[in-house]
Every structure is written in C-alpha cells, then in structure tokens.
Amino acid sequence: MLNGRTPSVKDVAAAAGVSLGTVSNVMNRPEVVSTRTRERVERAMADLGFVRNESARQLRAGTSRTLAYVMLDGTNPFFHDVAQGIELAAEDADLSLFICNSNSRSSREAVHLDRLLQQRVQGILITPVDPAAPHLDELTRRGVPMVIVDRVRGADSCCSVAVDDVLGGRIAVEHLAEQGHTRVAFIGGPDSIGQVRERLQGAREIWESLGRDPEDLVYLPTEAMTVAEGRSAGERLAGLPVRRRPTAAFCANDLLALGLLQQSIGAGLRVPDDLAIVGFDDIEFAAAAAVPLTSVRQPRQELGRAAAQLVLDEATNPDHRHQQLSFTPELVARASTVNRNRKI
Amino acid sequence: MLNGRTPSVKDVAAAAGVSLGTVSNVMNRPEVVSTRTRERVERAMADLGFVRNESARQLRAGTSRTLAYVMLDGTNPFFHDVAQGIELAAEDADLSLFICNSNSRSSREAVHLDRLLQQRVQGILITPVDPAAPHLDELTRRGVPMVIVDRVRGADSCCSVAVDDVLGGRIAVEHLAEQGHTRVAFIGGPDSIGQVRERLQGAREIWESLGRDPEDLVYLPTEAMTVAEGRSAGERLAGLPVRRRPTAAFCANDLLALGLLQQSIGAGLRVPDDLAIVGFDDIEFAAAAAVPLTSVRQPRQELGRAAAQLVLDEATNPDHRHQQLSFTPELVARASTVNRNRKI
DNA sequence: TACGTTCTCTGAAACATTTCAAAGATAGCC
DNA sequence: GGCTATCTTTGAAATGTTTCAGAGAACGTA
Structure with a gap:
C-alpha cells in the first residue's frame, strides 16, 4: 500500500484503525484524544516511521514555524553572535531559524528576501546593506513582521534594535x-x-x-x-x-x-x-x-534576543507598537590601551 | 475579492483573464506560452504583488528547493567558511541553504535533523558530533541524500568529504x-x-x-x-x-x-x-x-563546495555511487614558527 | 473546403495536512 | 429506560500550487 512512498497521515490512520482527523489531533491537540487511542496512533507512527510533511501543514495552517535572519557579513563573528542570540530566542518559541548572508551585496539581499517571502516565514530580522532600500519597504507593505538589527531606520516604519x-x-x-x-x-x-x-x-x-x-x-x-x-x-x-x-x-x-x-x-x-x-x-x-x-x-547576543522578541511580538500581538530599542555600549579596557608597567 | 488575503495564482488568473494552468506555465515553462499572454500575466502578477507560495509548490511538486548544513561549532570560523562554500554551490544550483548549528550537542543535532526531515530538504550536509550516531543511519535509511563534512564514516554508507x-x-x-x-x-x-x-x-x-x-x-x-x-x-x-x-x-x-x-x-x-x-x-x-x-x-570553501556537489549528485543522479573525497592539506609557514631575523 | 499540424490554453485532479460541525459513544442521574 | 451532559471520533472541505490529457485556434496544404 505504501510502495516506497513516505507514509502520510492517511497511512497512519489506516494502520491505527482511526480516521485522519484523529491522527491530526494526536499531533496538535493530544488532550482531546483518549489515552488508549493516542497510544495506538503513536505506535503506528513509530512503526511506519511517519514524519509530518511541513509543507502541507503550513499550506493548510497558513503559518510557518520559522524566523529568518539576513546577516550583513559572514566573515565578521559579530553577526554570528547576534545570530546565536536570535537562535536561542527562536528555540524558546519552538521556531526554526533560517540564516542567510547578504555579504554586503544589496542584490543578494533582495534575492534572499524574495525567497523568504515565498517561504512565508513568520518574521524577518535583518542587518541591511542600506536601511533605506526600497525592498525593505516592500516587506512592511506586505505586512511581514520585520526588525532591523544593528541599524536604525527613519520614522517608526518598523522596529529596530541597535546600540547607541x-x-x-x-x-x-x-x-x-x-x-x-x-x-x-x-x-x-x-x-x-x-x-x-x-x-x-x-x-x-x-x-x-x-x-x-x-x-x-x-x-x-x-x-x-x-x-x-x-x-x-x-x-x-x-x-x-x-x-x-x-x-x-x-x-x-x-x-x-x-x-x-x-x-x-x-x-x-x-x-x-x-x-x-x-x-x-x-x-x-x-x-x-x-x-x-x-x-x-x-x-551581541542580547541584541539578537531582543530583536527576536520584537519580531515575535509583531507577529502575534495585534496591538503591537513599533519600538526602537537602543542598548548601551560599554568600554572593555585591555592591554592594547593600558600599559600595566606604567602608572598613569 | 482579495479582502486582505495575499493574492494567489487564482487571483492572478482572474486579473489577467486566463486560467490557472496558464499562470503556472508562465512561472514554470514560459516557452510554451505566447508572448502576449505571458506579458499580460506578468503584468497582473506585478500589479497584485503576487508571491508564489513555496509550501504549496513543494507539496504538489514533491520536491523542495533547499539544502541544509548542520554545522558543529558556530564559534569556529572554519565552519562558516565551509558553509560559504556550500552556499556558493547551492546558489549555482538555484537552491537555498538552511544553516543549523548543533553547538557540539548531539541532542540539538537530532532536533535539527528532525525538523529538516519535516521540511523535506533535498539533501543534508553535516559535520556530526559523532559520525556513528544512530540518527544519521536513520537519514540514509529514509533515503535522504547526506554527506558527512570534515569527518569520515565507516563503510560506504554515505559520501564524505574530508582532509587527510x-x-x-x-x-x-x-x-x-x-x-x-x-x-x-x-x-x-x-x-x-x-x-x-x-x-x-x-x-x-x-x-x-x-x-x-x-x-x-x-x-x-x-x-x-x-x-x-x-x-x-x-x-x-x-x-x-x-x-x-x-x-x-x-x-x-x-x-x-x-x-x-x-x-x-x-x-x-x-x-x-x-x-x-x-x-x-x-x-x-x-x-x-x-x-x-x-x-x-x-x-575550507572547496570542502563545502565539493560536499554540496556530492549531495546534489546523490539527489539527482540515479546511479550515484558513494564517494569518500579526501583533500590534501598544505602547510602555510608564517612568523609563529619561522624567525626572519635568524638564518636557519 | 477538408484535413493535418502546430501552437496555446484550459480545467480538473492530486499533493498532505488542518479544521470544524456534527455524529457517536459513554456516563451520570432520575 | 430515558434523558442530558460530556467526552471522542469522524469525514468532508479547504489550503495554493503543478501536472497533464485534451480542447480550440490558427495556419498551411491538397
């Protein structure tokens, strides 16, 4: 019956002797299904090696489970630390993070954004090549939650997170x-x-x-x-x-x-x-x-984390207000300016 | 008619006065549609701000347009260079790259792999925490193209790319x-x-x-x-x-x-x-x-590029054979071992 | 005019899931 | 036994795309 196909909910339903809807409930609202049925379905899933098809889920549910970060320069560790902060926040919200790298090229940035739009990501974090670029307006016009990271943008057209x-x-x-x-x-x-x-x-x-x-x-x-x-x-x-x-x-x-x-x-x-x-x-x-x-x-990490929280707020909170968060930088004095052998 | 929804092919078709199939053809087989119609459809797309829904495309077409790389340690720039090589190869093949970071934690690695499976990515490149981990076998058993990067794995269970x-x-x-x-x-x-x-x-x-x-x-x-x-x-x-x-x-x-x-x-x-x-x-x-x-x-980049090519071969070439590529390392002598002021 | 070819276009089916109204089962109570 | 309330389960509809067999149109040829 499966002949090589990867198993679908339908196959699981058949194997467990229940309906499609029940299998879906086991995945999405386990509390409404009886313990006995739930166990039978889970058993069938394990036996068949069922893996939910995210495309179909997303198509029907209308919402994806991913955030994206378009970083400016992959060779600068700074941006990876920011990304790490975003990743941690995403993990907490049970979302995946899609990391892209524009390499400071505006055209590459546009390509990435287009693809992310196609993926219907929940929100986009970006350190743009140019905060005034029109393809960013495009995003807000479409209503895709967006947060500018480590840059600021005129007016209150979107949230941003930066350092003073x-x-x-x-x-x-x-x-x-x-x-x-x-x-x-x-x-x-x-x-x-x-x-x-x-x-x-x-x-x-x-x-x-x-x-x-x-x-x-x-x-x-x-x-x-x-x-x-x-x-x-x-x-x-x-x-x-x-x-x-x-x-x-x-x-x-x-x-x-x-x-x-x-x-x-x-x-x-x-x-x-x-x-x-x-x-x-x-x-x-x-x-x-x-x-x-x-x-x-x-x-750095805090910057990423805060940005992720803002984008999630925009995505989920109907009366979200755009904010421009500004963090305070701090001097870390080390040997390249302070000579230990010399009294100042 | 749209009331706030993001426009679909159906809306484009209506606006351009053609059928669904024609719109699809404009996107996927532009050569079969007449210039006049194609232009009308493209016009309608632009007017409506149509963006193809990748989930629906993928659901129907059965194939995604993404590769994934699960890197071992985001704090080591080495892996970012490898990722950059993969990215370049992916770009050539018109694919997106999904970068994940296991941070040397096997459990995190497993979570990422599970999600990638749900996304039905075309292939997975990975620098695993442990090349013998059972969740890697799982991938090959499922038939997901996989290449081990910078590690090797017993037998010819999959391709790998590494340095001697x-x-x-x-x-x-x-x-x-x-x-x-x-x-x-x-x-x-x-x-x-x-x-x-x-x-x-x-x-x-x-x-x-x-x-x-x-x-x-x-x-x-x-x-x-x-x-x-x-x-x-x-x-x-x-x-x-x-x-x-x-x-x-x-x-x-x-x-x-x-x-x-x-x-x-x-x-x-x-x-x-x-x-x-x-x-x-x-x-x-x-x-x-x-x-x-x-x-x-x-x-580093070459490693990533070669790995991407192997995974693409496995994904598209029916008589693909697993290979274990080995690159030759090279000494770069600099001042930390060679004293210019001293004749050797 | 009738016919075959070639070029365009159509529309229904299929993909794998979620949702939801409603049906069915079970239990408690009189 | 009949009634209600609660808990489970069902099955059809819907999501946005691609595919493909076939319908139509246009055109040249006999």
Missing part, C-alpha cells in the same frame, strides 16, 4: 584622552555606513567637549571594515609625519583594529606604548589577540 | 623538526574527536620515522578545541620542568593555537624563539594574529 553608536564613539575616545593621548586617529569607512558616521560623530563630540583641537582627531577613511583594510590603514598611519602622527587609534570595528594591531607590531611598534588601539564590538578574537584589544562592547 | 588529517599531522611536525626542534608538544582533545586522533597519529608517525624518541613528543590533552583551552594548555606547558619542556607546539586547531599564542606572549615568551606554534585549519584570524600563525591549511 554615538555614545560608543564618545566612551572610546574619552578613554583614550584619559590615557593621556593628545592626537587620535579615527579609522573606519566607507561613511555610507551609518555606524561609521555615528561613531565618528561621538568621537568628535567628546573631543571638542574636552576642549581639544578638532585637527588632532584625524579621520583615516577605509574602503571596508576588514582586517586587510585595518592593515592598510596602519601603513597610512605610519606614513604620516611624526609631528602629525596620532599616538592612539579608535577603529570602527574589531576587524579593522586587529589588522591595525598586526601591522603595527609587524612594523616594530609597541602597543600600547607607541600606539594605543581601541576596537568596537568586542568579538571573541579581540580578547584573544596577542595584545588583548580594548574594545567597545555591544551586547 | 594524518598527512596534516605529518607535515606540521615535519616542519617543526626541520626548524630544529627536538621536543614538541601536541595539544588537542578530547580524543573522542576523530580528527584529534588522526592528527596526533600523523605527528607520531613522522616523529618516529625521523628517528626521534617518542618521549619527546608530548601529548597535552584538552577538554575542547577553544581559545580558552588553548590558554590553559599554555599554562600547563609553562609548568613543565625546563628539561622536559617542548620548544614547539602543534595545536589540533587554530583556536587552540591562538589561545596558546596569547598566553605565551602574555607570559613573556618570544614566539617563535622561545616557543614555536603551528595551528590547524588556517582560519582568517590565524594570519591576522599579532604573530601570524603557521597553520595547516584545509581548503
């Missing part, structure tokens, strides 16, 4: 100023990235409020936020005339900072004595660097 | 011997992990074939393959009496090596002069470490 990047920039540079540095580099880019702009803004704000000369906060733009770009920024830094050369650098993320650190040590500089370095994100490899990296910590 | 770990162990230790080291540590564990055993075996083989005393190859077992365990192994290493203390360490992966590197430098050792270090995997952060890490490179 201006504050992050302030505390990083404040820390460097406290360590006695009078000329500081800001490394990051391209400045189409909102975070870069805001971290720089925070850096400038605190710098000026400390009464320092704006000229002494040197902006070294990069093409991307990668280790390789960090190294190249290090070379440019080394190329500056000594009088103009900063004694400390604030990098817009940890990958840049690690690249800078590597290049500097390779060039014979002592960190932090010749060059102090602050990163951003506090990824695991920051602490594990040979000179452990001072960094502005974002609560 | 014994060889990897040999070339790592051979390199250290060439650099003049006469006492070497092997750091890795637990030895329930096949890789650890094989890399150690390779190390021992070459060591003995070079006529060295087995006593001089010191095995320092670890609890896990993490940065933290690498640091702790460093402490144990430092605790050995000087006469017994190795001057070089071969770590079973790069995370261990990075931890060891960090601990060693923190303790004032010079790398490689006081301690040379070789890692395994050649993750991106290996090259980016402050003392760039010598490592045994696995072709």
Whole structure:
C-alpha cells in the first residue's frame, strides 16, 4: 500500500484503525484524544516511521514555524553572535531559524528576501546593506513582521534594535584622552555606513567637549571594515609625519583594529606604548589577540534576543507598537590601551 | 475579492483573464506560452504583488528547493567558511541553504535533523558530533541524500568529504623538526574527536620515522578545541620542568593555537624563539594574529563546495555511487614558527 | 473546403495536512 | 429506560500550487 512512498497521515490512520482527523489531533491537540487511542496512533507512527510533511501543514495552517535572519557579513563573528542570540530566542518559541548572508551585496539581499517571502516565514530580522532600500519597504507593505538589527531606520516604519553608536564613539575616545593621548586617529569607512558616521560623530563630540583641537582627531577613511583594510590603514598611519602622527587609534570595528594591531607590531611598534588601539564590538578574537584589544562592547547576543522578541511580538500581538530599542555600549579596557608597567 | 488575503495564482488568473494552468506555465515553462499572454500575466502578477507560495509548490511538486548544513561549532570560523562554500554551490544550483548549528550537542543535532526531515530538504550536509550516531543511519535509511563534512564514516554508507588529517599531522611536525626542534608538544582533545586522533597519529608517525624518541613528543590533552583551552594548555606547558619542556607546539586547531599564542606572549615568551606554534585549519584570524600563525591549511570553501556537489549528485543522479573525497592539506609557514631575523 | 499540424490554453485532479460541525459513544442521574 | 451532559471520533472541505490529457485556434496544404 505504501510502495516506497513516505507514509502520510492517511497511512497512519489506516494502520491505527482511526480516521485522519484523529491522527491530526494526536499531533496538535493530544488532550482531546483518549489515552488508549493516542497510544495506538503513536505506535503506528513509530512503526511506519511517519514524519509530518511541513509543507502541507503550513499550506493548510497558513503559518510557518520559522524566523529568518539576513546577516550583513559572514566573515565578521559579530553577526554570528547576534545570530546565536536570535537562535536561542527562536528555540524558546519552538521556531526554526533560517540564516542567510547578504555579504554586503544589496542584490543578494533582495534575492534572499524574495525567497523568504515565498517561504512565508513568520518574521524577518535583518542587518541591511542600506536601511533605506526600497525592498525593505516592500516587506512592511506586505505586512511581514520585520526588525532591523544593528541599524536604525527613519520614522517608526518598523522596529529596530541597535546600540547607541554615538555614545560608543564618545566612551572610546574619552578613554583614550584619559590615557593621556593628545592626537587620535579615527579609522573606519566607507561613511555610507551609518555606524561609521555615528561613531565618528561621538568621537568628535567628546573631543571638542574636552576642549581639544578638532585637527588632532584625524579621520583615516577605509574602503571596508576588514582586517586587510585595518592593515592598510596602519601603513597610512605610519606614513604620516611624526609631528602629525596620532599616538592612539579608535577603529570602527574589531576587524579593522586587529589588522591595525598586526601591522603595527609587524612594523616594530609597541602597543600600547607607541600606539594605543581601541576596537568596537568586542568579538571573541579581540580578547584573544596577542595584545588583548580594548574594545567597545555591544551586547551581541542580547541584541539578537531582543530583536527576536520584537519580531515575535509583531507577529502575534495585534496591538503591537513599533519600538526602537537602543542598548548601551560599554568600554572593555585591555592591554592594547593600558600599559600595566606604567602608572598613569 | 482579495479582502486582505495575499493574492494567489487564482487571483492572478482572474486579473489577467486566463486560467490557472496558464499562470503556472508562465512561472514554470514560459516557452510554451505566447508572448502576449505571458506579458499580460506578468503584468497582473506585478500589479497584485503576487508571491508564489513555496509550501504549496513543494507539496504538489514533491520536491523542495533547499539544502541544509548542520554545522558543529558556530564559534569556529572554519565552519562558516565551509558553509560559504556550500552556499556558493547551492546558489549555482538555484537552491537555498538552511544553516543549523548543533553547538557540539548531539541532542540539538537530532532536533535539527528532525525538523529538516519535516521540511523535506533535498539533501543534508553535516559535520556530526559523532559520525556513528544512530540518527544519521536513520537519514540514509529514509533515503535522504547526506554527506558527512570534515569527518569520515565507516563503510560506504554515505559520501564524505574530508582532509587527510594524518598527512596534516605529518607535515606540521615535519616542519617543526626541520626548524630544529627536538621536543614538541601536541595539544588537542578530547580524543573522542576523530580528527584529534588522526592528527596526533600523523605527528607520531613522522616523529618516529625521523628517528626521534617518542618521549619527546608530548601529548597535552584538552577538554575542547577553544581559545580558552588553548590558554590553559599554555599554562600547563609553562609548568613543565625546563628539561622536559617542548620548544614547539602543534595545536589540533587554530583556536587552540591562538589561545596558546596569547598566553605565551602574555607570559613573556618570544614566539617563535622561545616557543614555536603551528595551528590547524588556517582560519582568517590565524594570519591576522599579532604573530601570524603557521597553520595547516584545509581548503575550507572547496570542502563545502565539493560536499554540496556530492549531495546534489546523490539527489539527482540515479546511479550515484558513494564517494569518500579526501583533500590534501598544505602547510602555510608564517612568523609563529619561522624567525626572519635568524638564518636557519 | 477538408484535413493535418502546430501552437496555446484550459480545467480538473492530486499533493498532505488542518479544521470544524456534527455524529457517536459513554456516563451520570432520575 | 430515558434523558442530558460530556467526552471522542469522524469525514468532508479547504489550503495554493503543478501536472497533464485534451480542447480550440490558427495556419498551411491538397
């Protein structure tokens, strides 16, 4: 009767001598079926090796059991930590998580979103290439719950979860100023990235409020936020005339900072004595660097978890209101800025 | 007529004044429909904002458009590179990739597999916690194409893709011997992990074939393959009496090596002069470490790509034969073992 | 005009599940 | 035994797509 097919509820029903509806009840409302019947059905399922067909379930029920996260850059561990936070929240809600990676390409992002729409996922979490991209509006227009992660978006068109990047920039540079540095580099880019702009803004704000000369906060733009770009920024830094050369650098993320650190040590500089370095994100490899990296910590997992909760609220709560959650970053001082052998 | 529902083929058909079948043809066999009609249908789709319901498609067509990868450890960038390779191959075949993370927990792995079975994915790629786990047999018994990545499995029960770990162990230790080291540590564990055993075996083989005393190859077992365990192994290493203390360490992966590197430098050792270090995997952060890490490179993306091709072959080719692909690892020598200021 | 070919299009059946009104069984009570 | 209330089970309808046999139209040819 089965001839090789994978068994369906119908087969289970036949084997257990009950109707389709009863088998469905055993799966979805076990409390309404008598213990005896339930056991017989469960037995039949096990014997036949029945596995529920999720497509059919979803088609009829109209609702999927998955969330999706479209991450921006798979090579940055930061996003994996965010994903891990989402995964934990999804697990609690008994949902699966679909992880996609746009690799900073807007076209790839659009392809992923289209497919997720086809899958009718319950909600989409995304760290977009460009928060203003029209394909994001498309989602909200369709009514798909969406939360922007680690970016913000104008108006209250959707929920978002981020860290106060201006504050992050302030505390990083404040820390460097406290360590006695009078000329500081800001490394990051391209400045189409909102975070870069805001971290720089925070850096400038605190710098000026400390009464320092704006000229002494040197902006070294990069093409991307990668280790390789960090190294190249290090070379440019080394190329500056000594009088103009900063004694400390604030990098817009940890990958840049690690690249800078590597290049500097390779060039014979002592960190932090010749060059102090602050990163951003506090990824695991920051602490594990040979000179452990001072960094502005974002609560990565917490970010993901909060985002997941917002998207679930939007999906299930009829009087959901969009929120823009902002977390507070925190400075983690390590050896790349603080020299233990020197009293400050 | 739509009252808020998301539009279906039926709505498109009505709007374009054609039948259901024609709309379906426009999507799946555009060549059989006349240009005029096709354009009218496409117009209607765009106007209504039609998005195909993947569940219904899959239910009827009986086949999904997704592959899945169950990775072992989301904190190790190695697996993300493998995933990236799979993703590229999937993209070529116009499939989506579902990435799950078992976090080295067998129970979590089983949950993911069960869900993937429900989704009727086309094939499963997996780096299993335990290649002998019965829930893997279950998959093959059900006829779901499966490929083991970075592990091997007895017999020819399924395809697998891996690197020759014994060889990897040999070339790592051979390199250290060439650099003049006469006492070497092997750091890795637990030895329930096949890789650890094989890399150690390779190390021992070459060591003995070079006529060295087995006593001089010191095995320092670890609890896990993490940065933290690498640091702790460093402490144990430092605790050995000087006469017994190795001057070089071969770590079973790069995370261990990075931890060891960090601990060693923190303790004032010079790398490689006081301690040379070789890692395994050649993750991106290996090259980016402050003392760039010598490592045994696995072709990570290639591994993923090959695995995806095997699983697709199994899914589509009726006379598919299981294969055990083995890639050749390659030593990448960097500053953690080779001192530029010293002639060898 | 009649006929065969080729090109388009149609509409009903099938996929595996959930849902729900209603039927049936069981038990308690007078 | 008859009645009601409660607990179980049933079976048909519905979900949105693909498939496919066959109906129609258009066209060239004899």
